[in-house]
Amino acid sequence: MSLSQVETTVEARTGVDSIWARLRVEAASAAAEEPILASFLNAAILRHNRFADALAYRIAAKLADAQLDAMLARDVAEEALAGDPDIVQQAAADMIAIDERDPACLSLLQPFLYFKGYHALQAHRVAHWLWNEGRQTLAFHLQSRVGERFGLDIHPAARIGRGVMLDHATSVVIGETAVVGDNCSILHEVTLGGTGAAHEDRHPKIGKGVLIGAGARVLGNITVGDGARIAAGSVVLHPVPAGCTVAGVPAKVVGNCCDEPAKSMDQSLPQGSG
Numbered sequence: 290m291s292l293s294q295v296e297t298t299v300e301a302r303t304g305v306d307s308i309w310a311r312l313r314v315e316a317a318s319a320a321a322e323e324p325i326l327a328s329f330l331n332a333a334i335l336r337h338n339r340f341a342d343a344l345a346y347r348i349a350a351k352l353a354d355a356q357l358d359a360m361l362a363r364d365v366a367e368e369a370l371a372g373d374p375d376i377v378q379q380a381a382a383d384m385i386a387i388d389e390r391d392p393a394c395l396s397l398l399q400p401f402l403y404f405k406g407y408h409a410l411q412a413h414r415v416a417h418w419l420w421n422e423g424r425q426t427l428a429f430h431l432q433s434r435v436g437e438r439f440g441l442d443i444h445p446a447a448r449i450g451r452g453v454m455l456d457h458a459t460s461v462v463i464g465e466t467a468v469v470g471d472n473c474s475i476l477h478e479v480t481l482g483g484t485g486a487a488h489e490d491r492h493p494k495i496g497k498g499v500l501i502g503a504g505a506r507v508l509g510n511i512t513v514g515d516g517a518r519i520a521a522g523s524v525v526l527h528p529v530p531a532g533c534t535v536a537g538v539p540a541k542v543v544g545n546c547c548d549e550p551a552k553s554m555d556q557s558l559p560q561g562s563g
Contacts, residue, residue: 305381308397309340315396333402341370341377347401348415351408352434365427369418376414382451383410390454390474390554405439406458416445447481450497454551457503467492470515474551476503484509496531500550518550520558534559 316334320327333350337343349363357365370376387400387407394400400407416431428445436442441461443449450471455461457477463469466489467481479501483491493507496514502521507513514531523540534550536543536558544559 305340305377308381308385309343312340312343312397312401315398319396319398340381341374342367343401344377344380344411345370348408348411351438352412352431354434357430357434365419365431366415369415372422373418376411376418379414379451380411383407383453386452386454386472386474387456390552391456404458406441406455406461409435409439409441409443409458409461410449410453410455413443413445413447413449416443417447417449420445447492464492466490466510468494470495470497470499472497472551473499473501474554475501476505476521478504480506480508482506482508493525498549498551500554500556502556516546516548516550518546518556521556 313334316330320330320335333347334343337346345363345366348366349359353359353362384397384400384407387394387404388397412431412435416428419428419431432443432445440459443461443463444465446465447463447467447469449469450473452472453469454474456474460478461475462480462482464481464483466483469475469481473495481493481495485491490510492510494510494512495501495507496512496517498516499513499518501507501519502523504522505519505525506523507519507525509526511525511528513519513525513529514533516532517529518534519525519529519540520534520536522538523536524538525535525540529535530542532546533542534544534546535541547553547555
């Protein structure tokens with residue numbers, strides 16, 4: 290392993306450790322403040338030694354069903370996290386993204402314990418690992434459970450980066466060959482869909498730092514450039530240049546974008562674009 294790889298590994302581990310320490314402090318404070326939830330907080334967070342362990346436990350608690358009980362679901366999640374430790378880094382980055390971008394988020398406890406967009410995304414990461422391991426049946430089972438449990442649909446083959454926020458997340462659909470870059474924000478009822486029934490690369494490729502507004506439809510094997518912004522309710526059928534704002538049905542470029550739209554969550558349109 291090269292020096293740069295060692296430094297990257299140490300930096301990533303330290304980042305997760307810091308987030309884990311903060312999450313534990315918040316959980317202990319919440320348990321003292323609301324004793325009726327102390328047992329729940331202990332089981333979900335405080336009794337675990339590592340963020341990875343707590344994450345696997347939480348994913349299992351949300352996805353368990355009659356076919357895959359909580360213990361088996363936890364085994365599957367732990368296997369995925371051990372098989373690809375980057376899933377843990379991604380989960381930590383997703384949680385920080387929510388904390389930084391969502392003004393309704395008061396602590397790390399909220400996304401980790403309660404936000405279905407966060408839970409769905411972490412479950413998808415496990416399903417994606419299974420898919421890449423050739424375990425398609427179990428990957429599809431987790432996809433189905435995510436749909437039943439959270440009301441959104443992400444194909445297990447879809448590739449999603451880190452630092453992603455699925456805000457509210459209800460009715461989000463992400464297709465098989467879709468790609469979502471790092472640090473994107475996707476609101477409810479967004480579809481990253483295909484055009485046609487052919488088995489081919491047919492879904493959108495979303496760049497880094499993109500903001501996709503509520504109800505937007507991005508259809509076909511098209512590219513949305515880094516730092517772009519898609520207005521709520523738009524139907525995007527053609528490639529979107531980096532740093533641009535598009536709006537309408539069908540969507541057209543209506544101006545340049547604000548800096549880091551996915552982080553600022555600024556959904557206002559440029560003046561004169563109406």
